[in-house]
Amino acid sequence: xxxxxxxxxxxxxxxxxxxxxxxxxxxxxxxxxxxxxxxxxxxxxxxxxxxxxxxxxxxxxxxxxxxxxxxxxxxxxxxxxxxxxxxxxxxxxxxxxxxxxxxxxxxxxxxxxxx
Numbered sequence: 001x002x003x004x005x006x007x008x009x010x011x012x013x014x015x016x017x018x019x020x021x022x023x024x025x026x027x028x029x030x031x032x033x034x035x036x037x038x039x040x041x042x043x044x045x046x047x048x049x050x051x052x053x054x055x056x057x058x059x060x061x062x063x064x065x066x067x068x069x070x071x072x073x074x075x076x077x078x079x080x081x082x083x084x085x086x087x088x089x090x091x092x093x094x095x096x097x098x099x100x101x102x103x104x105x106x107x108x109x110x111x112x113x114x115x
Contacts, residue, residue, distance in 0.1 A: 002114055003034035005064050009109040011073075013092055016101045026108075027095040035111075037063055060113070067111035074105035 010029040017023055037060060072080055079085040088105065 004037045004060060005035050005067075005111050005113050006032040007035060007067050007109060007111045008032045009107055011088060011091070011105065012108050013096060013105050014103045015096065016103065017097070018099045022103070025096065028091055034114075064111045064113060067109060069109050071107040071109070072104065073107060074102060 008030055010026045012024060012026050014022065014024045039059070073084045073088060074080065079089075084105075092102070092105065
């Protein structure tokens with residue numbers, strides 16, 4: 001049986017290049033992870049048949065929407081945690097040019113429905 005939805009995340013770096021132009025670049029995108037919804041909102045429901053099918057669709061849409069978020073890793077010229085620096089700094093240095101000023105770094109997580 002297939003999954004209900006997938007989640008995926010990437011590291012996004014906002015920076016100023018050598019011409020002081022603000023740019024945004026996504027690096028290190030993860031591969032999709034499959035997720036299943038185990039709750040059944042239609043159980044013990046006394047709704048008619050037309051309403052039952054809509055409850056599942058609305059519940060799945062809300063679950064997928066809850067998976068969208070941004071987690072700030074670097075802002076105000078400092079890493080939020082020291083562990084973020086050890087984990088992501090080398091990767092950012094390899095992926096971007098040397099003469100830039102980093103404004104912020106965040107981890108963007110998003111979800112999408114299985115086709």
